[in-house]
Structures are given as structure tokens and as C-alpha cells.
Amino acid sequence: MRTRLLAAAAAALVLVSTPFWPASAEGPTLGGVAVSGLHNSYEKGAFGHLTDALGTGVGMIELDVWTTLSSWTVNHDNPLWNDNNCTSASGDTSQGLETCVDNIRSWHDTNPAHQPLLIKLELKAGFQDDQGVGPDELDALFADRLGSAMYRPADLMGGAHPTPDAASRADAWAPAESLRGRVILLVLKGTVENDSLPTEVEYARHLSANPGAAVGFPFVHDGIAGSDPRTRYEEALRPWFVVFDGGATTFAGLSPEQRAFYVDNHYLTVATNVNELAPELDATNPTPAEATERLRQVGCLGASVASSDWYQVPDWHQTVPRGGC
Known part of the structure; x- marks a missing residue:
């Protein structure tokens, strides 16, 4: 029985990893x-361990992080303690961001040919740079653990384009197949952030000042x-944004x-709550066929990511064409 289960799991992994080209x-x-x-x-109600989420073959995971206590606290609602499925070496959950990234590294080492993994990191209340939890510390946390596995803005620009915008307009992104591993x-602004220096502005300034070293891409929230939503930012900062987030x-x-x-x-372009598109699907448990068709619909409309709460739905974690509708 165990052999048959392992064989089925392996077949499922091939399915979710198969590109359309x-x-x-x-x-x-x-x-x-x-x-x-x-x-x-990252929530315990979604998966027992963060690596279980990664093992589905999903293209993007999400982490919510608070910096209120001068540390990287992973919790949806409360900035005072960790509450998540990131797991320490001793098996304890509810760990800080450092352990979450350690888990990603461990999974990456075990699955070096995984499809490109996007990490949507929402800083719930923004950075606290004067308390040692700012953009440079975030870069160091990821760079120290993931190193050359990170695909950075500098990789997109490739020495041939002055900004991420110029590179993206030229479609200088690497082929998806070559980005395996x-x-x-x-990096996204938090939903409860009330900061005079919003997360995305702070990180974009950091990126523009450190284009060769910065690890992440700032999101345009909402x-x-x-028309171009980047007009809300100072003109010199706009070309450093090439990632957008909003409702499907x-x-x-x-x-x-x-x-x-x-x-x-x-x-x-990350499209959230894709179940709400017509015809509306179950928020947590559509059929695999419904979920797969919704991914194709969202891709056809032109989004890069179809985000949902479909944690236990199998066989829909695929790579599909973008655009055409």
C-alpha cells in the first residue's frame, strides 16, 4: 500500500510540475x-507545516510578518507572538520568519528542480528600520539562507537595463523553465499599516539605492x-515597481x-480571491477541474498568479499561458 501511495504522489508531482510548452x-x-x-x-489551519504547502507544487505562497517587537513575527492578527506552521528542527511550530525561510531552504534543497516559487511577504505594520528590522535586514535574512537561489531585481535587469521597469517592458524576465529552483x-504593504513611509515606498527606495544587492521586488498594493497606479509615487520611484496586486x-x-x-x-500581477469571479466557486473546496479552469481563466485574462484559499484541492497547481482574452 505504501508503495502505491508513493507512486501516486510521484505522479501528482509530475502533473503539477509539467509546463504547457x-x-x-x-x-x-x-x-x-x-x-x-x-x-x-503559513497558517496552521491551512497546512500542518509550511513544507506541506510547498509540496503541493504551488507557484506562490504568502507570509504575514509583523515587526512591532523589533523582530520578524509571523502571525495573521497579533504582532506579539508567532502563530504559524513554520517548524523548528525539534518539531515545534509557531516560529519566526527566520525559521520559515529555513523551511523553504530545506524544501528547496530536497526539491532543487521545483518550479519558480514566488513568496508574497506582507509586512502587516511596515518596517521598523530604526529597530533593526528594515529593508537591509530583510535582504540579509533571505540572502543568508537562500543565497543564489534568489532571483533578484538585478537578475531581471541583467546589466542591460537601468531599472526593473525597462527590463520588464523588454520582457527580460528569464524563461520560466530556466527559473526552476x-x-x-x-514585498507588500500591510493591511493595517499606518506609516508615514509605506512599506512599498521604503523598499523601492532601498532597491533604487542598492540595485545590485536588493533581494526583493516591491509590490504596488491595490x-x-x-491607468498606471504608480502615479501615486514620486516619478523617480515608479520604474522600480514591476509587481502589482489586487482583486481578481x-x-x-x-x-x-x-x-x-x-x-x-x-x-x-497577482489576482486575489479568484473564487469570486463569475461563476463564483466555493471559497475553499471547488473541484480540481473547477480550480484548474479558474487558473486558466485568470491567466487568459492576463494575471500572473491566481491566488485562493484552495489548500486541499489537488491537481490545479500548474503553469498555464498568460494573456489572450
Whole structure:
């Protein structure tokens, strides 16, 4: 029985890792594909361990982090203690961000050919740079643990483009197939943040000042709009944003011409709550066929990630074409 279970698990891994282009082809760049995403995948109610979430073959996981106590605390609602499925070497859960990234590294070492993994890191209340939990410390935390596995803004720019925007517009993202085994950090403003220096602005300034060393890409929060949402930022900062986040229903409500801003410029675009698109699907447990079709629908509309709470739904973690609708 155990042999049959292992064989079935291996077959499922092949399924979720199979791209839609021929094995002999280089295939589209990261900016030309769409993948699945799991919202709040660090929560114990979602998975027993963070590595269980990674083992599904998902394209994007999410971590919520507080810096209120001058540390990297992983918890959805409370900044005072850790509450999560990140697991220490002794088997204890509810660990800090350092252990979460250690778990990712351990899983990466065991699965070196995994599809590109996006990490959506939401800083719930922003950075506290004067308390030792700022952008440079975040970079060090990830760089020290993941090293060359990180795909950084400098890799996108490649020495040939002055900003991430110039590189993305030129579709200088590496082919998705060549990014197997790589990890991409996306840094997002928190939902309860009330900071005079918002997370995405602080990190974008850090990136622009340290383009060769910065590890992550800043998100444009609430970044789905009928015109370029980066106009809210100072002009010099706008070219450092190439990742956008917003609701799937908002994205679907844009005209094809408006969605082309994201697709034609190859900007990474995360569509959240994809179950809410018509026809609305169960928030936690659609059928695998429904989930897969929704991923294809969201990709066809032009998003890069279809994010949901479909933790236990099998066989929908695939890589599909982006654009065309």
C-alpha cells in the first residue's frame, strides 16, 4: 500500500510540475505565464507545516510578518507572538520568519528542480528600520539562507537595463523553465499599516539605492486600475515597481485595453480571491477541474498568479499561458 501511495504522489508531482510548452523548447518567460497561489499558506489551519504547502507544487505562497517587537513575527492578527506552521528542527511550530525561510531552504534543497516559487511577504505594520528590522535586514535574512537561489531585481535587469521597469517592458524576465529552483521575493504593504513611509515606498527606495544587492521586488498594493497606479509615487520611484496586486474581480472588470498595460509590459500581477469571479466557486473546496479552469481563466485574462484559499484541492497547481482574452 505504501508503495502505491508513493507512486501516486510521484505522479501528482509530475502533473503539477509539467509546463504547457514542449520539453525541448525554452518556453515563455516568467512574465508570460500564470501560476497558482495560496493565500495565508503559513497558517496552521491551512497546512500542518509550511513544507506541506510547498509540496503541493504551488507557484506562490504568502507570509504575514509583523515587526512591532523589533523582530520578524509571523502571525495573521497579533504582532506579539508567532502563530504559524513554520517548524523548528525539534518539531515545534509557531516560529519566526527566520525559521520559515529555513523551511523553504530545506524544501528547496530536497526539491532543487521545483518550479519558480514566488513568496508574497506582507509586512502587516511596515518596517521598523530604526529597530533593526528594515529593508537591509530583510535582504540579509533571505540572502543568508537562500543565497543564489534568489532571483533578484538585478537578475531581471541583467546589466542591460537601468531599472526593473525597462527590463520588464523588454520582457527580460528569464524563461520560466530556466527559473526552476529559484525563489522570488515580493514585498507588500500591510493591511493595517499606518506609516508615514509605506512599506512599498521604503523598499523601492532601498532597491533604487542598492540595485545590485536588493533581494526583493516591491509590490504596488491595490495595484489594479484602469491607468498606471504608480502615479501615486514620486516619478523617480515608479520604474522600480514591476509587481502589482489586487482583486481578481477588479482585474476582470478592466477592459482588454486596460489589462494590456499589465500583460504587454510583462508586469507580474497577482489576482486575489479568484473564487469570486463569475461563476463564483466555493471559497475553499471547488473541484480540481473547477480550480484548474479558474487558473486558466485568470491567466487568459492576463494575471500572473491566481491566488485562493484552495489548500486541499489537488491537481490545479500548474503553469498555464498568460494573456489572450
